[in-house]
Amino acid sequence: MGCILYEIKSLNSCLSPSTSSFLTRTKSWSMYEVRGRMIAVIALVCLILLVVYIVPSANGLSDVETVEFVAKRPVRMPKLPSTNIDNKRVMGKNSDIYAVVLDAGSTGSRVHVFQFKRTSGPLKLVREVFKQVKPGLSSFADDPKKGAESIRQLLNIALAEVPSELQKRTPVSLLATAGLRLLGEGVADILLKEVRNLIRDYPFLLDEEEDVDIMEGADEGIFSWLTISFMTGDFISGRNNVAALDLGGGSSQITFIPNKQETLDTVPKDFIKSMELFKKKLNLYTHSYLGYGLMSTRFKLLGGNKKEKQQKLQSVCLPANIVSLWTFGGIPYNVSGESQSSFNSCYSVVKDFVRQKIQAVHELQKHEIYVFSYFYDAAVDSQLIDSDLGGKLVVQDFLRAAKKAFDNPSSKKPFLALDLLYMYSLLHDGYRLRSKTKVTVIKKIEHVEVSWGLGAAFELLSDSGMIS
Template sequence: MELQKHSSIMRLPKLASVLVFLACLAAYLMFVKHHYDGVRPTISKIPPHYFRPRLGWSYTSNRPTSSEVVSGRFQYGVMFDAGSTGTRIHVFQFQLEDNEAPKLAHETFRAIKPGLSAYADEPEKCKEGILELLNVAQSSIPPSYWSNTPLVLKATAGLRLLPGEKAKHLLDMVRELFEESPFLYRGDSVSIMDGTDEGISAWITVNFLIGGLHGSNTPTVGMLDLGGGSTQITYSPQDEKTIQTSPIDYITSFQMFNSTHTLYSHSYLGLGLMSARLAVLGGIEGQPLEGSSTELVSPCIAPDYTGQWEHAEVVYTVKGQKAGEPSYESCLKKVEKMLYNKVKKAGEAKDMEFYAFSYYYDRAVDLGVIDEKTGGNVKVSDYIDGAKRVCNEMTVTPESNRFLCLDLTYISVVLQELGFSKDKVFKLARTINDVETSWALGATFHYIESLHSQ
């Protein structure tokens, strides 16, 4: 009996040791589980293909929970605007709300000169500028978003006017750089933008910023853009007759934020301000034929002026005519002859509210009718009166103003050819709610919507 009791006493310490060991192991496992549950992986550690099928207006926040992966909070987009005079980058951050149009939370903007077309004969040299702008994108977007941020370059009139192979080589160089970047790149990410798409995208930008696309009672407005190589007019017709009588390629429909929009939109290639200058001066777009003159003489230039002007890789000698009949009438005849039968009147546009951009804005600043920073309103008659005054008072002016007579005369005529009266008022703005009023925002919306629908 004493022996059995002694054996029981000996077993108690062993059992206690086992229980203590198990308790310690359980505590350790609980600690490990608690520690690693509190550390969520960043997006960059999740395979990119996990998110790509969900791309569109549904995206993740910086440290996503499982519900946030589905519902989303932010979306970034990077748009390169490769224009005729420079390349600009727009980095957009969109805030996403359920059953609402996205809101623009932030934009980063940077511009460099010259445009891609300046490197037409040496495409390798465009790399430095593109890489500089890619660095802007990388520093503006959290790394966890890079693999799901669409990276897009749209080239406009500057590349449209280049011979096909030269434009292709430049775009191929950009594609190589984009493929090596950490952003979302697809086959259609780099392209030459159709002029009509440029007008539509600018229309989307303006109407998004004024609230016309948010399902409210805010009416949409028309858009006029005067670039270097082309000019666009875009508006939403209110009269069915406009849709029925307009050329079929001037009318387009698209969906945006669950609404269908029908637009009148046309781009006039070759009627941007720089191309129009050349035509009014008597030159021909593109490299002159061997043996042809690069000397251009015009009544739209100050009498006795002689200077150099480079356009589309050609250096021209520009001269004014000797003083004779009033310069404005002589210049007006040249402009009207160049524009004869090239522009269609835009029906009901004359009765609609319009915003005007780019060189419309710049020349109004030169006239002093709007403030350079805040913009303002301008009438067609302001351009006409300004052209008369500048042309008839021309002297040998500083380089920046030598084409002011020609430019103002051209703008005043093209607006009237589009069907606008002399007392028509346009709103001029470089920004709306501190956002650049270019086509880039609208094109980014359009591109992300296309990804979402695929």
């Protein structure tokens, strides 16, 4: 305290009379008054530091889209005897189990943090936190380190959600989908190496060779199907009637359990995958059509060619008066319709594209069909379904909405007509569903995101010895 008073006295001679007069008055301050003013100064400095450093870092996450699910009643999992779980390895006295799944998609990266509860009966899903950032990891092909950094905020979210005492026992995986598949092995490997280096800085349980990788297209379809089948109760009941049709940015997947031997006998062998899930043996019809995701399809139908440097794309699948700027694979394109653009000419192009590769699945008619991802987004944009609840449609609804969008073009949604027409053609001309076939269009079931994340979490927990 004496040092502070001494400094104040020594400054008197250097200051103006008014300022000197003020400081002179401070000679009469008591020790308590000086202490009080020091506390005020410290508080002010702390406030400034809070504004300068902490607030900006919080704002850095403002572009992260967030969804959190907390079960009113724990969702029942497939029956897993608690005797098959190593209590000491899992958590000791704590009955909670966590899994962190990172989805490096073609249009964005997402984190799923799942919380399960181990009881004397079945394992239960209690909570899911889902958040995403854009753009996708594949957009950083020219800057792998920056690409890895785009994942950091998702890992930080997982770090905040998983209790510190459980983090070393919580398995984590990052699986990339069509975006990285389309990049090519060399470029994708460099990106994934940087991601592995980043995840090593975190305390989570990581198998570096298997848990940071490009996902097989078939697994993407299987895990999505498992998520839907489990959440609807189809898997637990053994009905095996759910079919999952996913439409991502770079690929499209179909997965279901065939009930007819004819289906097993007439499809390519690599479309059938035998596997065991929760001690159930399954023969799944599953296939991923790489290059038939919505964004890849747009690019091709607009006349795009990755081998050529193009700045302009034109197509009969855009209304004649539409001119827009569209970015694909990190490259901006000027896109526009043609003078001869029409609904019929576009449908002819789309139908030919679909039938080049998509296999007819006649048995699909008899299944309970769920469509999601971009199917859901387009249905919401065209006001076919409620944005919160999803809904049931018939296949022909996509065709009708496409005609309406083509007749009433919007500069804000220039691709809506093309997207809807492709979805109709994929279902009708590709898989050969009838126009009146019902499909359920969803984003969530019981507030859980419909994606391959939950299915991947099951495998992750199994591989790490948490469940069997």
